[in-house]
Amino acid sequence: xTRTVLTVDDSRTMRDMLRMALSGAGFNVVxxxxxxxxxxxxxxxxPDVIITDINMPKLDGFGxxxxxxxxxxxxxxxxxxxxxxxxxxxxxxAREAGATGWIVKPFNPEKLVEAIxxxxx
Amino acid sequence: xxxxxxxxxxxxxxxxxxxxxxxxGLLAMQDGNDDGDTVNAVFRAVHSIKGGAGAFGLEPLVRFxxxxxxxxxxxxxxEIPSTPDLTAVLLRASDVLADHVSAARGLGTVDxxxxxxxxAELKIWTDPNAAPAPAAAAPVETSQYVDAAPIxxxxxxxxxxxxxxxxxxxxxxxxxxxxxEDAAVLExxxxxxxxxxxxxxxxxxxxxxxxxRELSRLGPVQATLDDSALPALEFLDPEAAYVTWSVRLxxxxxxxxxxxxFEFVDGDCDLEITRGEAPVADVLASLLNVAAPAPExxxxxxxxxxxxxxxxxxxxxxxxxxxxxAAPAPVTAPAPAAPPxxxxxxxxxxxxxxxxxxPGPGQSVIRVDPERIDHxxxxxxxxxxxxxxxxxxxxxxxxxxxxxLAMGLDELEQLTRQIQDSVMAIRxxxxxxxxxxxxxxxxxxxxxxxxxxxxxxxxxxxxxxKTVIERLADPITHMLRNAIDHGLESPEERKAAGKNxxxxxxxxxxHRSGRIVIxxxxxxxxxxxxxxxxIAVKKGLISPDxxxxxxxxDNLIFLPGFSTADKISDVSGRGVGMDVVKRSVQALGGxxxxxxxxxxxxxxxxxxxxxxxxxDGMVVDVAGETLVIPLACIVESLRxxxxxxxxxxPTGSVLAVRDSFVPLIDVGLTLNYRTTSPPATDxxxxxxxxxxxxxxxxxxxxxxxxxxxxxxxxxxNYQQVEGVAAATILGDGRVALILDxxxxxxxxxxxxxxxxxxxxxxxx
Numbered sequence: 001x002t003r004t005v006l007t008v009d010d011s012r013t014m015r016d017m018l019r020m021a022l023s024g025a026g027f028n029v030v031x032x033x034x035x036x037x038x039x040x041x042x043x044x045x046x047p048d049v050i051i052t053d054i055n056m057p058k059l060d061g062f063g064x065x066x067x068x069x070x071x072x073x074x075x076x077x078x079x080x081x082x083x084x085x086x087x088x089x090x091x092x093x094a095r096e097a098g099a100t101g102w103i104v105k106p107f108n109p110e111k112l113v114e115a116i117x118x119x120x121x
Numbered sequence: 122x123x124x125x126x127x128x129x130x131x132x133x134x135x136x137x138x139x140x141x142x143x144x145x146g147l148l149a150m151q152d153g154n155d156d157g158d159t160v161n162a163v164f165r166a167v168h169s170i171k172g173g174a175g176a177f178g179l180e181p182l183v184r185f186x187x188x189x190x191x192x193x194x195x196x197x198x199x200e201i202p203s204t205p206d207l208t209a210v211l212l213r214a215s216d217v218l219a220d221h222v223s224a225a226r227g228l229g230t231v232d233x234x235x236x237x238x239x240x241a242e243l244k245i246w247t248d249p250n251a252a253p254a255p256a257a258a259a260p261v262e263t264s265q266y267v268d269a270a271p272i273x274x275x276x277x278x279x280x281x282x283x284x285x286x287x288x289x290x291x292x293x294x295x296x297x298x299x300x301x302e303d304a305a306v307l308e309x310x311x312x313x314x315x316x317x318x319x320x321x322x323x324x325x326x327x328x329x330x331x332x333x334r335e336l337s338r339l340g341p342v343q344a345t346l347d348d349s350a351l352p353a354l355e356f357l358d359p360e361a362a363y364v365t366w367s368v369r370l371x372x373x374x375x376x377x378x379x380x381x382x383f384e385f386v387d388g389d390c391d392l393e394i395t396r397g398e399a400p401v402a403d404v405l406a407s408l409l410n411v412a413a414p415a416p417e418x419x420x421x422x423x424x425x426x427x428x429x430x431x432x433x434x435x436x437x438x439x440x441x442x443x444x445x446x447a448a449p450a451p452v453t454a455p456a457p458a459a460p461p462x463x464x465x466x467x468x469x470x471x472x473x474x475x476x477x478x479x480p481g482p483g484q485s486v487i488r489v490d491p492e493r494i495d496h497x498x499x500x501x502x503x504x505x506x507x508x509x510x511x512x513x514x515x516x517x518x519x520x521x522x523x524x525x526l527a528m529g530l531d532e533l534e535q536l537t538r539q540i541q542d543s544v545m546a547i548r549x550x551x552x553x554x555x556x557x558x559x560x561x562x563x564x565x566x567x568x569x570x571x572x573x574x575x576x577x578x579x580x581x582x583x584x585x586x587k588t589v590i591e592r593l594a595d596p597i598t599h600m601l602r603n604a605i606d607h608g609l610e611s612p613e614e615r616k617a618a619g620k621n622x623x624x625x626x627x628x629x630x631x632h633r634s635g636r637i638v639i640x641x642x643x644x645x646x647x648x649x650x651x652x653x654x655x656i657a658v659k660k661g662l663i664s665p666d667x668x669x670x671x672x673x674x675d676n677l678i679f680l681p682g683f684s685t686a687d688k689i690s691d692v693s694g695r696g697v698g699m700d701v702v703k704r705s706v707q708a709l710g711g712x713x714x715x716x717x718x719x720x721x722x723x724x725x726x727x728x729x730x731x732x733x734x735x736x737d738g739m740v741v742d743v744a745g746e747t748l749v750i751p752l753a754c755i756v757e758s759l760r761x762x763x764x765x766x767x768x769x770x771p772t773g774s775v776l777a778v779r780d781s782f783v784p785l786i787d788v789g790l791t792l793n794y795r796t797t798s799p800p801a802t803d804x805x806x807x808x809x810x811x812x813x814x815x816x817x818x819x820x821x822x823x824x825x826x827x828x829x830x831x832x833x834x835x836x837x838n839y840q841q842v843e844g845v846a847a848a849t850i851l852g853d854g855r856v857a858l859i860l861d862x863x864x865x866x867x868x869x870x871x872x873x874x875x876x877x878x879x880x881x882x883x884x885x
Contacts, residue, residue: 010165013132013173020124055165069324078326100326101385106175118335118385119327 003120004028006047008038008064009082010056014105018051021109027116035059039067042074049120050079051103051112054090062097069098078119082107132173136222139166140215141557147212148560151575155203163211164193170222179225181236186221188240189214195247207246214239216561310340310371312379315393317365322389329366335382340372369398491587494547501541502735502831506850508537509828513852538829541735549584552630552637555594556581559601559628566605573612573622574605579629585637589729592705593639596713599702600641600725601626608643608723618720620644632731636711636753639727648717650674657683675715675723679703707841712863730832738830738859739807740851741821744794747857749830749849750819754862756808758824763802774801776818778808786869787820788860792844811863819865828852832859844868 005027007018019029030045032038034056042050050068054061061081069075078100083090091102100119103112146163149155171186193211195201217231217239224231314336318329336342345367352363370379379394386392512530520527560576567574585593604626609615612622627642650671657677658665669677677683681700699713706713711729730736738749739758765777766785775782785806787798798820807819830849835842835858846861 011169011173012135013128013176014169016128016131017176020128055161055168057162057165075324076326078328095325098325105172118331118382121328121331 002026002028003048004030004045005116006030006032006038006041006045006050008032008035008041008050008052008056008061010034010053014053014082018112021107021112024109025113035061035064035067038064042068047077049116050077051082051116052079053082054094062093065094065097065099080115080119129177132177133222133226135173136170136226139170140219140222142166143215143218144212144557144560147208147215148576150203151205151208151212155208157197160193160197160203164190164197167193167218170218174225177225181231181233182218182221182225185218185236185240188243189218192243192247201246210242210246212560212564214243216564219561309396310373311397312370312372312376313393313395313398314368314370314379315365315391316368316383317391318362318386319389319391320360320362322386323360323362325386325389327386327389329364332382332386333366333368336368336370336379339374339378339382340370342371343369345369491548494544498544498548501537501544505537505541505735505829505831506852508534509830509852510854511852541829545586545735548587550587550590551582551584552590552593552639553581555590555597556628556630558594559597562598562601563605563626566602570606571611572605572609572624573615574609574624574626576601577625577627579627580631583630583632583637585630585729585731589637589731593729596702596706596727597628597639597641599699600639600727601628603699604641604643604645604723604725608645608647610646614646618646633728636728637731639729640724641727642722642724644722647719647721647723648675648678648715650717650719653677672716675717678715679713736830736832736847736849736859738828738849740825740828740857741788741805741807742823742825743792743821744789746789746794747825747851747855748788748821749828749857749859750807750809750821751846751859751862752827754809754811756810756816758805758807761801761806761818763800766801776801776806778816778818781816783808783816783818784866784869785818785820786865788865789820789822791865791868809862809866811866815866817862817866817869819860819862830857830859 005018005022007015007022007029008031009015009018010033015031015033019031022029030041030047032041035052036058038050038052038059041047052061052064056064059067065079065081068077068079075098079098081091081094081099081102082105083094083102094102101115103115143163143166146159146166149159150163167186167190171183171190174182174186189211192201192214196203196207201207217236220229220231221236223229316329316332318327322329333342333344347365347367348363350363350365351357357363372378376394376396383390383392508530512534515527515530522528556578559578563574563576566572605624609624609626610618610620615622615624625644627640629640629642631638631640654663654669654674654677657663657680660682662677662680662683663669679699679702683700703713706727706729711727713725713727715723715725717723736749737752739752739755741748741750759778761776766774767777767782768774769784774785776785785801787801789795790798799822801820804820804822805824807821807824808816809819810816828851830851832847833849835845835848838848842858844861844864845858846864847859849857849859851857
């Protein structure tokens with residue numbers, strides 16, 4: 001069964017990189033350009049895993065994660081956050097918001113898929 | 122890796138946009154809009170550039186972006202205040218960053234010394250002691266990616282395709298005999314891991330079952346569940362965590378690898394990893410703080426298997442209810458036997474029906490080769506001509522306008538128009554793409570000339586045909602350079618004149634009567650007319666006894682061979698004078714003019730047709746020739762009465778239109794179709810308005826009607842003819858000239874064409 005991954009990132013480059021790595025690993029990929037858009041796509045596609053950036057316009061990663069976690073329909077979806085540096089404070093804030101795990105940028109496709117495997121049934 | 126290359130192309134496109142955002146944000150900050158959103162957007166732009174650059178291993182770019190980002194991060198978290206000085210530094214840093222991006226793209230080079238100096242300057246703001254190179258971390262990340270990049274992921278070896286949970290740690294049996302059986306196993310490679318999840322673990326959508334699966338990848342596991350703390354159903358809090366797992370793991374990998382499995386749940390579960398076999402009771406006791414009297418393993422087991430404690434035998438399914446109970450949510454993962462989607466389905470009410478099915482960005486944008494659009498536009502142009510011909514034929518046959526044929530033709534005309542508008546809209550783009558490049562230009566020119574200049578932009582979203590946009594950049598660049606170099610005074614001069622030392626240059630775009638108008642305005646000293654005049658006379662461009670109006674003097678600067686700069690400066694004197702600008706603008710069917718007020722500044726006005734493809738025009742007859750007058754210029758048409766016409770001077774005359782007098786211009790005479798004009802009362806007068814608002818009454822012999830015509834360039838097919846903007850093909854297949862109204866008005870003002878001008882009539 002093909003799993004759907006929602007990627008939320010305001011950078012087109014990063015979305016393309018994620019798409020390349022994920023479709024290469026057999027995932028179905030849906031994309032959103034910021035947190036607000038992410039919530040819309042979420043209801044349209046019901047992804048199995050979410051990968052989100054933190055710094056985004058409109059609704060940032062923290063806000064997006066919180067919004068997903070308070071929604072009974074979606075709060076069990078694993079969320080991985082993309083962090084540029086392994087900045088502990090940012091990671092901690094993301095975890096407090098409800099992030100399941102994280103991926104440190106720049107990532108390689110293997111690491112990415114491994115992180116998904118670790119959080120996705 | 123082709124795909125990676127394609128993404129790199131995207132990355133550089135995105136960089137362009139991000140750099141524009143960055144600059145836009147910084148300029149907004151310069152104007153005092155340093156609210157959180159602006160600063161955040163500025164930060165994000167640099168952050169995203171750095172992120173993408175890291176992915177492609179563009180080290181110098183990453184390093185510079187990192188320093189830049191660090192400062193912006195400090196700014197956005199209010200660690201340092203936003204000051205005009207800081208903004209100025211940030212703007213210069215954004216220019217260096219743009220250079221880095223260009224260099225990474227293989228276009229141009231970066232002055233590394235300047236870049237290092239800039240980086241050092243940026244560091245001083247965050248750390249006055251400016252320790253050298255704190256950016257060392259960035260390249261490390263980069264190289265990490267570069268090493269790993271070529272690895273292609275195989276879907277097969279990631280374990281994700283084993284359906285659902287992929288619980289491949291089958292040996293779930295717990296029996297005390299196992300200890301004996303495993304005696305052969307090296308004691309060192311046996312680990313005992315006890316996991317007691319907290320409810321936070323589930324709140325973050327982590328899942329014990331997945332942790333167990335990860336452990337099982339390290340080696341064979343045996344897991345024991347202790348649900349002794351699980352309360353009776355009626356007291357059960359479905360969001361709480363009650364169970365404890367004890368896992369016996371055989372692995373040759375060390376404690377580090379085991380810890381890594383729990384990286385994401387660090388702090389969200391009590392974790393204990395011990396080498397060797399641990400008596401179950403020890404584990405349980407330590408976790409549950411049960412004061413068990415360190416008994417033999419067997420006894421411990423007995424104790425532990427009190428009624429509430431269940432040791433489970435290969436019971437993957439049996440685990441489900443427990444896990445489910447502990448898991449917080451409508452359960453995606455917890456039921457290991459159920460595919461996640463199936464579990465989801467019932468819980469998913471068809472809520473929010475048919476939210477816009479948001480397409481991925483790849484789907485929402487279609488990239489089309491511009492040539493195809495150009496071809497389409499050409500075809501639509503032909504369609505318009507064809508439709509006009511058809512209408513004319515129908516008219517010739519005397520078919521009643523109310524007939525079905527004529528009505529069908531009307532509909533066809535409307536459709537043709539809609540198609541044309543839609544096609545033109547495809548090529549329409551905001552002028553922003555050109556405007557974006559200008560702030561940097563202004564900064565650079567200001568730096569080079571020692572002026573202080575602030576650029577204010579207006580109407581960036583004004584849309585214009587793509588083909589026009591591409592050719593706007595050069596004239597705008599030139600006008601801006603000119604405005605700063607020649608228009609603005611030095612800060613000292615400005616102060617002396619009681620002005621703000623910082624000059625303002627305004628760049629604006631607007632639509633005016635079917636054309637796009639670009640204005641470049643400065644608040645400098647204005648044109649020194651005396652000097653312009655003396656230079657023009659000295660250079661033999663005009664005869665010394667000519668009396669010129671102020672406006673005419675101002676426009677002398679467009680004459681070929683005119684340059685007011687005493688010495689050729691680095692900025693404006695690049696061998697291109699305003700005359701070249703004027704010619705390139707005219708080639709586009711455009712016009713450029715200047716107005717100036719001494720001491721207050723000058724305004725360059727550049728106007729271009731919105732499109733180079735079609736035009737609405739009035740078809741008129743002049744001395745037996747068919748001409749098209751752009752509808753956008755026409756205010757009204759009327760038949761003059763003799764008493765409204767007043768003579769002016771020996772040859773001229775004016776027309777009284779309501780409360781004002783408007784010069785009467787016989788088009789046939791101006792274009793040399795005839796040498797004497799018939800009385801204006803015999804013809805039709807079209808009241809037109811020029812670019813600068815000046816009015817004139819054009820006399821034609823007859824009006825044929827209004828028509829949309831396809832513009833065919835005269836310059837490309839023949840040569841430029843004064844008074845004529847372009848040509849078109851009429852419905853009957855004849856060629857008609859499109860009148861350049863402003864030029865006609867100016868021709869009239871200037872009197873008969875200068876002898877050096879080509880014979881106008883030659884165009885026919």
